[in-house]
Amino acid sequence: MTETGAAKRRVCLVTGGTSGIGRAFVDALHRRGDDVRFCARSPDAVAAVEAALPGSTGYVCDVTDDVALAAMTDLIAIDAGRLDLLVANAGRLVEMNFNAAPLDPALIEADIALNLVSPILTINRCLPLLLRGEHSAIVLTGSGFGWSPTARAPLYSGAKAGVRMFAKALGAQLAPAGVTVTELVPPPVDTPAVAHRNVAKLSPEHVVAATLRGVERGRRAVFPGHARFLPLGLRLVPQLIERMTLKS
Numbered sequence: 001m002t003e004t005g006a007a008k009r010r011v012c013l014v015t016g017g018t019s020g021i022g023r024a025f026v027d028a029l030h031r032r033g034d035d036v037r038f039c040a041r042s043p044d045a046v047a048a049v050e051a052a053l054p055g056s057t058g059y060v061c062d063v064t065d066d067v068a069l070a071a072m073t074d075l076i077a078i079d080a081g082r083l084d085l086l087v088a089n090a091g092r093l094v095e096m097n098f099n100a101a102p103l104d105p106a107l108i109e110a111d112i113a114l115n116l117v118s119p120i121l122t123i124n125r126c127l128p129l130l131l132r133g134e135h136s137a138i139v140l141t142g143s144g145f146g147w148s149p150t151a152r153a154p155l156y157s158g159a160k161a162g163v164r165m166f167a168k169a170l171g172a173q174l175a176p177a178g179v180t181v182t183e184l185v186p187p188p189v190d191t192p193a194v195a196h197r198n199v200a201k202l203s204p205e206h207v208v209a210a211t212l213r214g215v216e217r218g219r220r221a222v223f224p225g226h227a228r229f230l231p232l233g234l235r236l237v238p239q240l241i242e243r244m245t246l247k248s
């Protein structure tokens with residue numbers, strides 16, 4: 001059956017697709033029959049996911065490197081000719097204590113490069129393909145700490161607040177072209193990155209299911225689990241919410 005006869009197979013790219021939330025996106029999109037593509041830096045991890053999910057395509061790509069991003073998107077252009085969904089998800093919380101300043105400037109720059117600049121570079125390279133897609137959508141993985149910060153990671157909180165504003169403005173700019181932009185605002189999620197944290201965590205599968213529903217409905221932001229209290233809480237009791245997140 002042709003693509004027009006059947007439900008169209010969506011071409012999707014997930015950055016940071018070998019672990020945690022990104023891997024759950026890759027699994028869910030693969031399960032629903034999409035043409036799922038993903039990237040990460042570890043060649044072994046990329047190969048392992050490709051082997052586990054026949055028909056998926058992995059790329060070894062560091063999303064902080066624009067040359068690598070350009071090479072990956074060139075391959076997708078040759079292979080698929082378009083993108084229908086981009087999940088700009090790669091990121092990492094690194095705790096930083098500015099009481100110990102001066103910190104290594106390279107650490108500071110690397111943190112901003114990954115958590116703020118890389119999703120922007122990724123979207124910049126993917127947009128020509130997304131503009132060729134149908135009902136194209138971008139998901140940016142933000143964080144509850146981008147809405148209300150944590151004292152243990154000021155830089156991460158600032159970077160994710162930047163992601164939040166970027167997502168909002170970009171969504172407005174791309175709306176006339178029919179590309180929707182959704183910010184995913186997760187609470188703590190049960191992934192290897194936060195295995196050391198003894199707090200209540202949501203499953204990555206729950207987060208992904210809520211996000212894909214939100215994308216279908218054209219939501220500008222998705223707040224899975226108890227993150228759903230954030231927007232109203234910040235309007236009604238902002239100081240209380242901030243006191244809680246600063247300590248978490």
Ligand SMILES: NC(=O)c1ccc[n+]([C@@H]2O[C@H](COP(=O)([O-])OP(=O)(O)OC[C@H]3O[C@@H](n4cnc5c(N)ncnc54)[C@H](OP(=O)(O)O)[C@@H]3O)[C@@H](O)[C@H]2O)c1
Nearest residue numbers: 016018019020021040041042062063090091188189191193
């Ligand atoms: N887990 C939580 O509680 C939580 C809460 C709020 C927000 N988030 C956000 O959710 C996103 C995913 O977090 P997670 O907990 O699922 O992380 P994770 O389990 O550590 O997975 C991170 C993924 O990103 C890849 N990655 C890291 N740096 C990369 C780079 N420079 N280029 C390409 N890929 C890279 C990793 O593979 P390689 O190392 O092989 O590159 C891995 O596939 C992040 O943006 C994070 O800030 C997480």
